[in-house]
Amino acid sequence: MRHFSVFGAGLTTLGLALSLTTLPGCGSRSGTESENTAAAADTTKPVVVDTVALKRQAMMRDSLKADSIAKKNGQLPGAILPGHRIVAFYGNIRAKGMGILGREPKEQMLAKFRKVQKEWQEADPSLPVQPALHSVTITAQAAAGKDGKYRLMNSKATIDETIQWAKDNNCIVFLDVQVGLSDLEHELHKLEPWLKDPIVHMGIDPEFAMKTKGVRPGKKIGTYDAKDVNYAINFLARIVSENKLPPKVLTVHRFTEGMITNYKKIKLDPRVQVVMHMDGWGNPVLKKDSYRDYIQTQPVQYTGFKLFYEYDARPAPHHIMTPKEVLAELTPKPLYIQYQ
Template sequence: MKKLFLLLLLALIATIVTACSETTSTSTDNKMDGKSEQQASNEGEKKEKKPQPFEPLTPSKDAKPLKETMSDEELAKMPVVEAHGEDRTRNTPVGQTLIEGKTDKTEGLLKNYRLVAYYGQPNSTKMGILGEMEPDALMAKLKEQTQAYSDADPSHPAIPTIELITTIAQRDPGPNGLYYHMTSEEDIDEYAKLAKENNALLMLDVQLGRDTALHQVQLLEKWLKLPYVHVAIDTEFHVDEGQTPGVDLGNVDGSEIQEAVEYVSEFVEENDLPDKIILVHQFTDHAVTNKHKIKPTDNVEVALNFDGYGDYATKMSLYRKFVRDEAVQYGGFKIFYNKDEPVLTPSEVLQLDPNPAIINYQ
C-alpha cells in the first residue's frame, strides 16, 4: 500500500514539474518572439530615412530621351578626345551615372537625379560665379543652366545647387597657423536660406590649407544638420608643413577623405538626416592619392570631380584618367565659363563616359 502511494505521489510531482517547465518555456518563447518583433521593428525604422528636400527642374514637354539624341556610334563609344588614342568602348552605358561595377546602397540623390552647381565665394569675383552676381540673379541663371540638363537627359532631372566655399585657403598662416579662414556665418546662413527658398541644394566647399579634411567638415556641423546641405573637398589647397596654398599645389590622401566620409555617415544616422553627398575635386594626378581607400557608405554618396580648365580635348581625356579609370562611385565635371575653350554644351558633357552625376560651373 505504501509502495502504491509513493508511486502515485511521484507521478503527481512529475506532472506538476512538466507543466511548470512547459509554462516557463512558453513564457520565455513568447518573450523571445516579442523581442524579435521589436528588433525587426527597430531595424525597419532605421532603414526608413527622411525624404530629401529639393525640387528638380521638370524636363520640357518636347525633351527627348538622351539615347534618342545620340548616334549609334556615340551610344557605343566615348568621344574620340576622351579616349585619347585608347580603346573607345564605353565602360558605363549612356544615361547611367553610377559607374559600372560600383554600388550605391544609399537612398541618395545621385541614383536618379543630376546636380548642376554654381561655385564660388560671395565676396570674391576671382573665385567663381557666386562672387560675380547678386543672389537672386545668380539663382535665375543657375536655374536656366539646370533646366538645360533636365532637357538634355529627362531620365535624370537636374537639381540647382549652390557650391559655396566656406573655408578659404590663404597665403598667410592666420591666427590659427593653418593657412585658411572661414566665410562668415552670416554669408553661409544667407546662401542656406537662398537654397531653401528655391528648393535647391547647398554644397559647402572646404579648401583645407594645413588643416585636416575631418576637422574642416566638423566645422560645418551647424549647417550639416540641414537636410539639403552637402560637402565638397577642394584637394589642391591642402598643403604640408613648409608649403603655402596657392603657391604649392597640394593633395589629400584617400584615407583622410575617408575619415570625413565616415564622420558624415555617422552624423547622418545620429541626426536622423537624409543621405548626403561628398564631392571630391581633383585638378592634377597628385591632388588625390590612394583613391582606393575612399569607400562610399550606406549614408554617403561620393563623386570624383575633374576640376581643370582649358581646351575640351584635354579636359575630356583627363576626366577619363581621373574619374573613369580611377573610379570610386560617381563622376563630376567642372566647367569654367571664362576659361574653357570652348564652353561645352550639356549634350556634349553628357557624352562623357561615365555620364557625370554632378556638373559645376565656376
C-alpha cells in the first residue's frame, strides 16, 4: 500500500501461539399381517422435529420484534451505539508485538489507557466513553498447522483472563477473528460460550481471510463479501435472541477497496451494531483519505478509526492524531476508536 501497512493487524506475531430429517412416506397397506402390524407400530414413534426450521422461524420473529422496538424507541435496550463512543486498546495480553494491549506491563498499560479515555472524554463531553479491550483471539499464522488453515485460537485461560481484566476495569471486550484459510462458518462457533456474556462483542478481520485468495496469510490482503459480514451479523443476532442480551457490536476491519465487496448488500439487524473500522496506518493526511474513500463514501452503519502507537508517528514529522484532530477532521465522527 502507498501509505499504510499491508498488514494492519500485524503479522509480526504469526508464530503465536441436523442435518434435516424427512418423515418417511406413506406405504401400501397390502402387505402381510406382520408387516402391517410393524407399520402400525411405526406410527407411534415420536415425530422428528425440524429444529433448524424452528430456529429459523424464531429468528425471524425475534428480528421483526427487534425492528418494531428499534423503530419505536430508536434503539434496543442496552445498545452501546450511538449513545457512547467506544475507545479500545488492541492486541493480545500474551503478545508484545500485536499491539498496546500486551506490549507493556499490565498496570502500565491500564494507566495509559485511563489517560487516553480521559483525553477522549474531554475532547467530546457530549458522549460518554465506553472503554474496551479488543483482543485478537483467533490469529492468522505463518505456519499451516495440522489442518492447513493457518490460524490458531487462544487458550480458554487467555480468553478468560482478558475478560476478567475488562470486568475489573469497567471495560467491554471484543474477540477478534482472523480466519486464515478457514472461514467464519467454522470459526465463530468456537467463541459462542464467551459471547453469551453481555460485555463480550466481536471483530472480524478480512485482511487475513485468505480462502478465496488460495494463499497463506501475508502473501496478499484478504477479503470478505457482504455474505460473510451477514453471516457474522446473523450469528450474533441469534446469540442475542437466545440469551436475551443487549445488542452486540461487530467491528469489521477495512483499509482497502477490496477488503469488503458488495457493501450495499450488508443487511443490518437491530440486535447487532456494525462498525466499519478504518485501520490503516501512516501520516494523518493519507489516513484521512482512506477514511473518506473506504468508510465515508461506502457507509454501512457506524464508523471506526485506528491509531497506531508504533507506526503513525514515523517518519517524523508525522504524528499520532489527537482526539480533537480526529473529531475535527473526520466525517462522520467515528464512534469507535482503536489504539494499536
